[in-house]
Amino acid sequence: MKSSKAQPAPGFSRAGRDVLLFTAATVLLLVGVAFALAGNEVFAAGVWIAVTVLGLAYSTVTIAVSLRHRRPSVDVIAWLALVGALLVKEPLAGAIIAVMLFTGGVLEARASARAKRELSALAARAPRIARREDPDGVHEIPVAEVAIGDRLLVGAGEIVPVDGRLLESTSFDESALSGEPMPVERPAGDDVRSGVVNAGRPARMTATETAARSAYTGVLRLVEQAQASTAPFVRLADRFALAFVPLTLAVSGLAWALSGDPVRAVAVLVVATPCPLLLAAPIAIMSGLSRASRHGVIIKGGAALEQLAAGRVLLFDKTGTLTRGRPTISEIITAGDADADELLRLSASLDQTSAHVLAAAIVTAARDRGLTLAPASGVEEQPGYGLLGTVDGHEVRLGKAAWILESPPPAWARRARRRAAIDGSLTVFAAVDGRQAGVFLLTDPLRPDAPRMLRALRNAGIQRTVLITGDRADIAESVGRIVGTDAVYADRDPAEKLAIVRDEQAAAATIMVGDGINDAPALAAAGVGVALAARGATASAEAADVVLTTDRIDGLADAIFIAHRSRRIARRAAGTGMALSAVAMALAAVGLLTPTVGAILQEGIDVAAIAMALTVLLPGRIHTVVLADADLAAAQRLYAQHTTLAPLIEQVRSVADALSDSAPDMERLRDLLDRLELELLPHERAEEEQLLPIIARALGGPDPTGAFSRTHAEIEHRVRRLRRCFDDIGDVPEPDELTELRAGLYGLHAIMRLHNAQEEENAFSLL
Template identity: 85%
Template sequence: MTASKPGPGLSEPTTGRDTILFITATALLLVGAASSLSGGDGLATALWIAATVLGLSYSTVTIAVALRRRRPSVDVIAWLALVGALLVREPLAGAIIAVMLFTGGVLEARASARAARELGALAARAPRIARREGDGGLHEIPVSEVAVGDRLLVGAGEIVPVDGRLLESTSFDESALSGEPMPVERPAGDNVRSGVVNAGRPARMIATETADRSAYSGIVRLVEQAQASTAPFVRLADRFAVAFVPLTLAVAGLAWALSGDPVRAVAVLVVATPCPLLLAAPIAIMSGLSRASRHGVIIKGGAALEQLAAARVLLFDKTGTLTRGRPSISEVVTADGMDADELLRLAASLDQTSAHVLAAAIVTAARDRGIALAPASEVAERPGYGLQGRVDGREVRLGKAVWILADPPPAWVRRARRRAAVEGSLTVFAAVDGRPAGVFLLTDPLRADAPRMMRALRYAGIQRTVLITGDRADIAESVGRIVGTDAVYADRDPAEKLAIVEDEQATAPTIMVGDGVNDAPALAAAAVGVALAARGATASAEAADIVLTSDRIDGLADAIFIARRSHRIARRAAATGMALSAAAMALAAFGLLTPTLGAVLQEGIDVAAIAMALTVLLPGRTHTVVLPAADLAAARRLYVQHTALGPLIEQVRTVADGLTGSSADLKRLGELLDRLEADLLPHERAEEEQLLPIVARALGGPDPTGALSRTHTEIEHQVRRLRRCFEDIGDEPEPDELTDIRAGLYGLHAIMRLHNAQEEENAFSLI
């Protein structure tokens, strides 16, 4: 049995008090049993009566508090059983009931104290001090005074105070946010979140958020919200347990009336406890919440967990959900005479002083290519236009076309604009020493794990997937086809998103996934709103029922598995326990159980139901693939090479564009082929020998790497073919020869783009 849960406004019983009561009652029970076995029946009876009176006093207080709050209490059954045990001279039964009563109190108090302790620990480790670079060196300031754009130093072992962008590479312990125990290496230019610990060397960073808008403070608020909700099934258990009181009294009264023996009535009261409902169901639900948090999923209470278990339709936004949510450079188009790497070096050197999201993309691209940056001076921002400054004595401007270009635009600008329009790219134009020098094309790339996530969600039981976005229809349709959605709604504003969610919700329980402020109304309207808060707290995280704290959306599939398993075990534990209690009531009503035996049996039923509920904590079915440490290290090493080859792959198309007319740049073609043979082909062979066996071991099944192996072969064949064609042409190639080579380059580019997408989805998404 357990004491009634306090209502709103009541103070929870402290763990210490309940533990003392439990230890006292247990000691009285055990010492009394020892005295009885040694022949001291009088002392045993006195000790058992004392334990019974202690339990009776406790239940009287809890009932009085519940009545004052006008809340029903199932402790009435315990109170009547204790009184009955004294009246029919069954003090041993009364002592056992008292121990059962305090056991429930201890479990509840410990669960409440643990939740409070975890929240207190989370809040206690929140960063409070930051070290800011300024005139005269470093200055320690309160984290609340950090402003966007400040340069900060994070020492080894220190907690990152606010969200920012790294100026130097180092590794971080991100377990506080993601649950991932392994340190994560972050290169210069990468984003880093507050609350993670610098596990490497001291590193400088630029603040991109203030403290109150950074990731860690948002997660503390989210965990506070997660404490406040009770699952529908737990509320149903409370109501059912209260309804069980009159049924118990009726059965007890009938047993007494038919037999004339009040002992039978007491025995019925003893075994008629709804503990399997009052304890097993909440324990299973709370265990599910705990297990989900290990996968980087904060579920705001049991209600959200139960709704997640019932959901069948998934709706999601595109930007930041299926895509990375931050731009990256897809291509650098340069004016004649300007080298792409040199332009990127100048631009990134200037942009490293800026906290703008597009600046971060340019700096990251330069770091990925291994380009060393120079310090910038005389940096000034032109609001609404861009940034200007001097790098290595050269004047550099970055920004909008109207600030960089003169009319009419040259041919390379028209080509870049056509490509940007087709691919939905952003453009940042660059000028060097007052002359237009090039343009950076930036896109929001699809997450490598998005297609695998969609398959995992269908495997978890999602029957329908819907993409809702404010982006253009052609781009949305393309993304929808890649990830395999059932429906796509493009060009939708927040009100239209809300209407779509409400329509889908009318047919089946829905999940809405988003990460932007404009997603908040739709998240609130869905049965379950899921927000991605890996880059900080937003309105979407506040409106959502579930928050993914890591930057991986496939954790949602694991959360669905956990929710359904928790719900299933909660019902099974409660139903099994109550069925056994009902059977025990029947036995007691027919005189087949004494109060003492009934108390012992009921304690066993309670323990069995709780043990069944705790099985939620055991490992269950998930879609997560865990790689051995050696495989993980090898895959990460190959991924670094894979990323570094991105510019070379885009250069294939650029060289193909230049093979026109009499001015075809054959020298550049030869240099490209040299690089493909020296850099690309050895990497493809290394992937064939090292990466594909790792993927095969991780995924299993019949030939999971066949397609990847085939494209490795095709890439090498196409490079060899281009080399032969290049060697066969003379100094003045025929137009047909150039056409063949240009077609081969375009074909190679397409194959490599497809191959890289397959690798990122099926291989590198595992890390």
Template identity: 65%
Template sequence: MQSWPQRRDQILFAATTLLSAGGLVLAAGGAGSAADGAWVAATLIGLGYSTATLVAAVRRREASVDVIAWLALAGALAVGEALAGAVVAVMLATGVLLEARAAARARRELSALAARAPRTARRDTAAGPVEVPVAEVVLGDRLLVGSGEIVPVDGRLLGPAVLDESALTGEPLPVERRAGEDVRSGVVNAGGPVRLTATATAEASTYAGVVRLVGQAQAQSAPFVRIADRFAVAFVPLTLLLAAGAWAVAGDPVRAVAVLVVATPCPLLLAAPIAIISGISRAARRGVIVKGGGALERLAAGRVLLFDKTGTLTAGRPALTDVVTPTGGDLSADDVLRLAASLDQSSAHVLAGAIVTAARDRRLPLTSPGDVHERHGHGVEGVVDGRHVRLGKASSIVTGPMPAWMRHARRRAALDGSLTVFAAVDGVPAGVLLLEDQVRPQAPRMVRALRRAGITRVVLITGDHTDTAEAVGRVVGVDAVHADCDPADKLTLVGAEQDRAPTIMVGDGINDAPALAAAGVGVALAARGASASSEAADVVLTVDRLDALADAILIARRCRRIALWSVAIGMGLSGAAMAVAAAGYLTPVAGAVLQEIIDLAAIAIAMTALLPGRSHTVTMPAADLATARRLYAEHQEVRPLVEQVRTVADALNRPPYDLGPVRELLDRLQVRLLAHERAEEAELLPIMARALGGTEATSGLSRTHAEIEHQIGRLRRAVEEPVAQAEAEDVTDVRRLLYGLYAILRLHNAQEEEGAFSLVADVATP
């Protein structure tokens, strides 16, 4: 149902157009008096609307060029140029209607997200699914989501799922999610029925946050900031002086009216808002909510980009990197992971999802735990397959002195900046799970894209320790790193950078809110739920992809540039026409018609903002995309094998030296890893070359593939001679080759994830 403002705009356009057209028909039929009456009526309607807008501007204490339209309408009536007044009224009504339509389009792009908010959920109980209001869902509830249904609250998947996330991300193709992965409310189940554990209430879930953000964006985007008002201070006095001068020189008020008519600033009133609103609309389709035209313009002006680290440049959620077990222990790394993941299926802890996902990736069979008890800050314990399993901190697992293998695992975690989860089985320490918040694969590429878009300085500010922050900064390619920052420090740094150049601050946590509010533009990542940072930000990303920010900046700059061009060209033409009218070569009617032509030219320029512009997004054919995703799934499956290279090397640090595990590892590397690397060489690298424009982009990866195969061959030759008992000198080269191979594999995986597989998450099919 249309609102009154929408109906009012349509009535204004219809009334002025019909009266003006009716006057033309009457004039053609010889009824001159009746025609004048119709044109006067149209002019009066336009004058009334213009008066109302001027009064509103005065109340807001804003300068406005609407005064010129008002003077043109009033002047046309005063000197008896009714037709000119009617044309101006139609021109004004057309501008109002088109601006309203453009604004409505932007609102539709935003409101489409909110309109789908789920209302009910199905709780999975022993008696079967029970439908309840979504507001009654509590943390830990097991929910059932049927095919085609909307996920009602944020949760953690208990099994694999195929989801349509287009409402939040704009990605048209369904995505596959693994058991243990977090899923956001508002996405659609595009596969079979799935079960999940609620990790947030409806009010705290992603979709509720999106609805609030949409409300903020709509409230702050009306009225839209108009570039026109910035010109009013100079343009209005100049127009009035020119009109007065023309009247004084010629002694004819009609000439002054002609100047006012041709100066009616529809290029400013209409063209610029269309371009700005189009930018907001296009950004919304990319999963970026821009809270108003002012925010879009400030985003376009930004030159310094400041990032928080966690959740922005890093994934914000840990991933399992390795499982360390004691040498000669009863349980293998896979056994420990399977027991831990089985227990963690019942936990809502942030690390539990990563452990369950890792077990599913390794295709380990999980079972339902029993007698589960979880204490916040201490850990979780329960019974899995008849064995008592406990997960938590080291102090919860070991009461006495810590074994050497656990101390080694702790040192390794400290060196790598990893998190640790200690596991005990039947009261005996059994393993240490290492987890790491990894740098987003697309982060370095996105930073380069931002620099190409006009960002001149990139700064990392974080509360993390210096060594961790500097490591991330080196990987992504920032200009400066500020570590150990609390919210007050971040606020000070943003202020200092803002004094040098317009800033854009990106963050996702509550502690980022003050800095987001202080920056020229605050950008919040709300893909995993809105927080105080989203409320304080001017721009909110509802997609968990940093490339959306680069696209939003490109959109903002292009639309601002188009808006300025439309204003400059429109006002330049109007200025020339004003000079001609002041010289007496344009009548008011001819001036009104000429101004309509100028308006159309300015609007045509502004409408180009709706066309696709430059983007860093890579386009792939559907077949290439499917192949890349298949290879990425294989890439994920062989990652644990890479970590085993280091684990096997570590086990050779003291006698007795057993080369049997090295030979077993070589067999797995030959069967799984080398086969995968050869498939990448044959299938992935040609896809990359086509997507990125040439084989130069893939030559480094191809060289590393060859080096990996060479090093595995050297390692096999080093251990091919069987010995009953290896001595220290026998394993020196073996350990050196293992550690070297591990380093090469780690670097190669990082390069592949940045250069190739980061494209998989954000490519578009043509």
């Protein structure tokens, strides 16, 4: 029964109470059976009466709680059956009903228990100390004592304690509030919000708000308000109470009236006790929770699973959800004839000493390319500018353009900054031995499995997808088009995200997916909040109903498939059980079942319904594709080659850029064509022979590899065409010949980028 409605005593958990009651009732029932078998009917009846009274007291409390909360309940049927069993002197039937009652309490307590949405992650991160400057120096004070107009010092790596205005320029990690992973440069005079992290040099600021009115405290309040508005879980049984209770009472009363025998009325009440609803449904839900956990999805209780199955609108944050949430190198542009791999090796060797998020991206890129890093010496950090040190006898500098470039900047640098502005990339410039050497462009890339996952979600019943982000509109629109969302909302702060979720929730059941503190209010307000928490526990994981423990979002599609199947089986098991109970009610009404036989028959119906509910544990439809060991090994080998050859794509464009009319670098073009023929084309052929059959076996369906074969052929055709064009050109190419070469290179670059994106989405994401 709905044991959660009765409040346990302080210090005694609901689960512990329900287990104790179930154990006591079962033991007493068996003790009574032992007395009966020994021929002591009086003692047996006494023990069974005690169990019945215990069940009667329990159901009385649950009914009283339901009435206080104005919720319908089928508990009244069990209460009447227990009272009737005592009145017609059928104590064994009453004891069996009581055991069923406590069994339902135990199972439902486990099925509907959801993790508490605590604010521990938010509270632990909230700034508590501020450093205030006055004529006597810098003093630490509680953040609650900061007044508007106070001058504060925020050190490197410290959290901004209150909203304020900068007196000095520096950069900030604002991901906690905006979700944007890239550090943001803030000049003097700019406003800065509490909760962001100083990612640059120490800076002074003037407080413009108190702690109670600052941005981070507002996020905390939004989460609390959203949690308070979340509706409680309602049992499947309660949804049928308004119709089922009157029907049962009518059949019971009619049986008594027509026969004049109250025992028949009690027998009807006994077999009408809706235990299939109370047992089968929670077991199916629990089984669904267990199955989801095997796929790296933690669903916090049966209510969340039911709401996940009911979801029709899916809302996404961008950063860390549809994108990786951390910057990666998208392109290396070098000055003159500098070697990109060598520049990356030297830069990564220097950046090994830095904990900066951009340094980590450069080091990771070097390791992905298999470059051997050297130790750096004499490393110095220039606050607000970059890093300086010596690697293999070379002086290496990394940082801002103003620290690296000469004035006016060269053409390659202007081209790089233009691309960065268009693509929303960050730039890290490099100099070697006092000479400007190149620039690294860094972006937050799209997750390769995101488009496939959104298509799978539509197959799972999602009717509308919405992207909500604090990032720039142009970047958000681009991501939304690639993954196929129905609507995009950009430049939104946590309060605006919360308002959008509430508007969508008013129209249809929602699922909100996010990653980060800024998403916590929206996650708490949605019908179901889903957090991607593979990189550690965050406030979003605390506020969410569903947590993806792996760094993949396609697990959400699996969770929705499992939720749909669990709910379907729960309803089928409950419906079948209730149909059998209805047949039993008819038999009891005409006198073919006594209360005791009816109670035993009801137990049999319960077992059948539970067995049906347990079929949730059997394999069912999921989105995840499992590769055979041999296929997995082959795909991983090809993916390693794919990663190694990725820089060759950007080399195609850089060579095209270098084909100027005045001094075309034909030797560099020759080297590129040699690499394309000796490295790229054999790899494409290996993919055609080995990877495409793996994809076909894994994905099935009509011709899943046709597009791959076509692009493989097109890449080879364009490489061959470029080679013929190059061989036909003399030592001094004409302008129209250079135009033809550039056009061919740019076209090849575009096709290669599209092909790689397709492979990562539809092939290598299966890994």
